[in-house]
């Protein structure tokens with residue numbers, strides 16, 4: 001088993017803040033102070049700024065010249081639209097990959113899947129997220145169409161914090177792994193339609209879960 005990947009300081013800060021925004025612990029409009037974050041995470045300004053920039057790129061915070069850093073309001077409708085598009089697109093890429101993969105690529109996919117199974121057995125959340133990314137990126141590349149690959153990788157990257165919030169993945173590694181298994185089996189059998197449906201199921205479950213959580217805490221904000 002490969003050594004478990006360790007996240008960088010800025011990745012850790014980014015993930016912690018993204019989790020809190022998604023879980024509604026940091027509420028829309030709330031102000032964030034660089035100095036406070038630096039002392040809270042016992043980190044220097046550089047990793048804090050890197051984490052903040054990533055949050056800004058994903059529309060989770062707004063950095064305004066004179067007003068400072070503010071937690072953005074995430075519209076559940078917009079998020080649902082984005083996640084649905086990703087889910088459909090990814091299923092389509094799985095079908096395309098199934099049709100275009102070489103024997104060597106199929107082996108490589110199996111290998112990534114086995115590595116991921118080891119992290120699941122060890123309950124290693126980070127290791128799983130890393131191999132999960134490899135799994136999806138590999139399928140994107142296996143479409144052998146660089147436009148599809150780039151579009152999917154960018155879409156996944158943009159929505160990753162929503163899918164990966166700790167509260168969502170906890171105790172769900174086994175479920176995600178078994179959904180991956182269905183995708184892998186379909187691809188190994190060369191059944192492109194089954195690959196499409198298996199990937200769509202995987203994406204749809206996560207998306208529905210994320211939207212439900214976001215909707216839940218937005219409703220609490222109103223009440």
Ligand SMILES: [Zn+2]
Pocket residue numbers: 132135136176180202
């Ligand atoms: Zn996955």
